[in-house]
Amino acid sequence: MSVSTNTKSFTLPKVPFWAQILGGLVLGVLLGWLARSQDLSWLVTTLDKIGSIFVGLLKLAVAPLVFFAILVSITNLRKVNNAARLASRTLLWFMITSLIAVAIGLVIGLVTNPGAGTGLTPKDGGKPETTGSWLDFLTGIVPTDVITPFTELNVLQIVFMAAVAGIAALQLGEKAQPILTLSESVLELLQKALWWVIRLAPLGTVGLIGNAIASYGWNLIGKYATFTADIYVGCALVLFGVYPALLATVAKVSPLQFFKGAWPAIQLAFVSRSSVGTMPLTQKVTERLGVPKEYASFAVPFGATTKMDGCAAIYPAIAAIFVAQIFDIQLGLGDYLLIAFVSVIGSAATAGLTGATVMLTLTLSTLGLPMEGVGLLLAIDPILDMMRTATNVAGQALVPVIVSAREGILDRDAYAGVHSSPVDEPQRVAAAA
Numbered sequence: 001m002s003v004s005t006n007t008k009s010f011t012l013p014k015v016p017f018w019a020q021i022l023g024g025l026v027l028g029v030l031l032g033w034l035a036r037s038q039d040l041s042w043l044v045t046t047l048d049k050i051g052s053i054f055v056g057l058l059k060l061a062v063a064p065l066v067f068f069a070i071l072v073s074i075t076n077l078r079k080v081n082n083a084a085r086l087a088s089r090t091l092l093w094f095m096i097t098s099l100i101a102v103a104i105g106l107v108i109g110l111v112t113n114p115g116a117g118t119g120l121t122p123k124d125g126g127k128p129e130t131t132g133s134w135l136d137f138l139t140g141i142v143p144t145d146v147i148t149p150f151t152e153l154n155v156l157q158i159v160f161m162a163a164v165a166g167i168a169a170l171q172l173g174e175k176a177q178p179i180l181t182l183s184e185s186v187l188e189l190l191q192k193a194l195w196w197v198i199r200l201a202p203l204g205t206v207g208l209i210g211n212a213i214a215s216y217g218w219n220l221i222g223k224y225a226t227f228t229a230d231i232y233v234g235c236a237l238v239l240f241g242v243y244p245a246l247l248a249t250v251a252k253v254s255p256l257q258f259f260k261g262a263w264p265a266i267q268l269a270f271v272s273r274s275s276v277g278t279m280p281l282t283q284k285v286t287e288r289l290g291v292p293k294e295y296a297s298f299a300v301p302f303g304a305t306t307k308m309d310g311c312a313a314i315y316p317a318i319a320a321i322f323v324a325q326i327f328d329i330q331l332g333l334g335d336y337l338l339i340a341f342v343s344v345i346g347s348a349a350t351a352g353l354t355g356a357t358v359m360l361t362l363t364l365s366t367l368g369l370p371m372e373g374v375g376l377l378l379a380i381d382p383i384l385d386m387m388r389t390a391t392n393v394a395g396q397a398l399v400p401v402i403v404s405a406r407e408g409i410l411d412r413d414a415y416a417g418v419h420s421s422p423v424d425e426p427q428r429v430a431a432a433a
Contacts (some may be wrong), residue, residue: 024205031212044214050207058277059199063150067162068187069301074166102343103311105317114227115325191280234314235391251405261289261418264333269393279304280295290411303396310388313343316363
C-alpha cells in the first residue's frame with residue numbers, strides 16, 4: 001500500500017512592517033513603564049541590552065557602508081544623463097528645504113519661548129566633552145590617515161575619502177572597472193547584511209523605547225515640555241506640511257503616495273535614530289517611488305550624510321533660542337541669520353549619526369553662546385532625536401522625488417502604484433497535507 005503526500009505551499013499570515021514597529025513601540029512603552037514603576041532593575045538592563053545590540057548592529061556596518069555607498073554613487077553618475085545638473089539640483093533642493101525648516105524652527109522658538117518657566121539655570125548645564133567649530137569642521141574633513149576614520153567612526157572624513165576615490169575612479173575610466181565591480185559587490189553584501197538587521201527593528205523598538213521610558217520617565221519631559229513640544233511640532237510641520245506642499249506644487253505628485261511608499265524608512269529612522277543605518281531602506285523606498293536607480297544611488301547616500309532638516313535645521317534653531325533664554329542672552333536679527341547660515345551650510349557636520357550634538361555646538365560657538373547650554377539638553381536628546389531623524393530621512397527621500405519629477409525622469413506609473421513596504425515580502429513555507 002502506498003501513501004501519497006501532497007505538498008503545497010501556503011502564505012503565512014503577514015503582519016505589515018509598520019504594524020510590527022507600532023507593536024514594538026506599544027510593548028516598549030508598557031515594559032518601560034512597568035520597569036520604572038516597579039523598580040525592576042533586571043528589566044531595565046534587559047531593555048537596555050536589546051536596544052544597545054540593535055543600534056550596535058546598525059552602526060557596525062556604518063563606516064564601510066558609507067564609504068562604498070558614496071564611492072559607488074559618484075561613479076554611477078556616469079550612467080545618468082545630465083549628471084552634473086542632477087547633482088547641482090539635488091544640492092540646491094537640500095539647501096532650499098533646510099532653509100524652510102530652519103525658518104520654521106526660528107518662528108516656533110520665538111513664539112513659544114521654550115527656555116521660559118523651566119526652572120533650569122546655567123548651573124544645570126555643563127560643557128560637552130567635544131565641541132564643534134568652523135575651524136574644526138573644515139580641518140576635520142581631511143583625515144591624517146586612512147584607518148582612524150573607520151575605527152573612530154568619523155563619517156565626514158569617510159565621506160571625503162570616498163568622494164576622492166570616486167572622482168579618481170571616474171578619471172581613470174576603464175582601468176578602475178575591477179575596483180568598481182568589487183565595490184559594488186561589497187556594497188550589495190553590506191546592504192544585504194544590514195537588511196537582516198532592519199528586520200529586527202520591531203524587537204529593537206521594544207528595547208530602545210522601553211529603556212528610554214524606564215530611564216527617563218515622564219518627569220524629565222515635564223521640565224522640557226515646551227522645548228520637546230517645539231521640536232516635535234516643528235518637525236511635524238515640515239514632515240506633514242512643507243513636504244506635502246512641495247510634492248503637490250513643485251513635483252506635482254500625490255503626497256499620500258509619497259508617504260505610502262516612504263513610510264517604512266521613516267518608521268525605522270524614528271526607532272533607530274540613524275540616517276545612515278536607515279540608508280539601504282531609504283534608497284529602496286526611493287527607487288520604488290519611481291526615482292531612477294542610478295540617480296537614487298547617488299542622491300540617497302549623499303542625503304544620508306548631509307541632508308538633516310530635523311537635526312541640523314529645526315533643532316539647532318530652537319535649541320539656540322532655548323539656551324539664550326536660560327542664560328539670559330538677547331539674540332538679534334544678525335544672530336538669527338547666522339543660525340540659518342549654519343543650518344544650511346554646516347549640516348554635513350551631523351554626518352548621519354545618532355544625535356546632533358556636533359551641530360548644536362557648532363551653532364552655539366558661531367553665536368558665541370555658552371557651551372554649557374549643551375549639557376542642559378543631553379538628557380532629553382534621545383527622545384528628541386527620534387522625531388528629528390524621521391524628518392531627516394523623509395527629506396532624504398523627498399528631494400530625489402522632486403528633482404526627478406522636475407527633470408522628467410520620475411517613473412510616474414511606479415509612483416502612482418507604490419504599495420506595501422519593501423520589507424513586507426511574503427513568506428512561503430512548505431507543509432505536507
